Amino acid sequence: MVTPDGNTDHELAEELLQLVQSLAAAGHSILPQTPDTLLKSIVEAAARIFRAAAASIMLVDEAEGMLEFKVAYGASDRDLVGTRIPINQGIAGYVAMSGQPIAVSDVAQDTRFNQAFAKSTGYVPRSILATPLISGERVIGVMEVLDKIDAPSFGMQDMELLGIFARQAALAIDQSQSLDNLETALLAGLHRLAVSDPDHPSPHLQEILNKNMQGMGQNAMLKLADLLTEFGRMGDEERDVALKVLSAFAEYNQNRRRFSAGVMK
């Protein structure tokens, strides 16, 4: 099938797929707007539950390949918030890269282990338990609890419990973000993405965005966001089917408009 401006179905599907993939990344880059109060209460609770001297949450900035401290609680002589570390380094980096938790102790014995960074914060932890914050399949951040108060290290049971805790925390972060920023983020993100990649221009979506999305209500946006997120989680085959259904609907809609406008009598 060829659409009125000469694009094939396949090209439209590719274009949409490209945008949806990029959107997943863009969606997470708006996390800085997540209310700090929520994150603060999460790390404070984590520190108490795991009897840790300190706790922190870092969020992933995938575009920059960095982890950024969003909230820190407890023993540190400097405000860590805003500090960024490369995503492919150290304990937190491993957790972000692998999506798996890890418990490490005797950290200070290793002369080169994150020491430069740890010393710059004025705080070299003795034991660390770090676990990923996962939304869907993506790692959106890392939660760490540092220095177990009554034991030399965090154990397997701590790891399991922090995992359950982190699941709830990630959900809370995600939902808070969705409700607060959904409309602006989606519109801004889609607009930005529709024009940002010269190799994959998205004239259709730009047009649709300009015409149709400005007046959309919150509920409609929420549904659309859910769908887009779902797209991001699909396997290639399922995604192809979904894109075909969408394309078919778009075609149907165009035809319907043409009928009602009397073009195709």
Add this chain to the structure above:
Amino acid sequence: MTEASQVLPAYSQPFLQNAIRELTSSGPLTEITPEWAWGGSTGQGVKVAIVDTGVDYDHPAVGGQVYGGVNIEWDESYKEKLRFEQVDRPSDLAGHGTACAGIIHQIAPQAQIFSVRVLGTNMGGRAYQFAAGVDWAVQNGMDVVNLSLSTAKNDYFAMFHAITDEAYFKNIMLVSAASNFDEPSFPSLYSSVFSVASHAGKDPFTYYYNPTPPVEFGAPGIDLRVAWKGGGYVISTGNSFAAPHIAGIVTLIRAKHRELTPFQIKSVLWACAANVRKEAPAS
């Protein structure tokens, strides 16, 4: 709180001291002993791939036994979206891969270690990098592959199933750590791999067989001193470190008995597990 009442990771639960079930070996299987299975073996002639964050080739814990490897990156500008870079002197991004390699080297000091780096900054293609890493090991003549990583996403079930079956039929031993979370993860739950969770012991040759799979073996994984990035060591905990213990023993068996297939080596491991008691053959 007693140990039994503690909340422990589901996959390590069968390997708690008071949860380990005693099993009995009888008949000809009693003739399979650790001495027969791996006595005198050093892992010589066996190629072991560590699919992970990379391996520091010059870390003292790997004793100069790292023979190269590959870095696999997710790169949208490539046709297959995967970029392969052969490396003679591999390095580790975090320390995790070196920790696994160090454990294997400790058990099988003459095995040849290859670093297959599949983790990096781009998380969008993580499962595909991981799958490509396993595939690289299968296509490049590796005998044993340590997989201290997994994916929990159902979409990749079939992809990993196909790759691990291919390895199984090519007599390549894939040793896979169970998730540290209470959730199914792949490929650790396939029958074609050696799946491993943690017990609290420290002796590298003491492991248990779990008669209620999916996780079949329990090996040391708690509070272990492991090699880390930059030539140092840390104390760490996770099923990630249990898997290389089994990978190391599998490497020893493979070096001594080249003809054995994955299911035969599993049987040997079963016969030599610390909770399998040998009954004298009936006279």
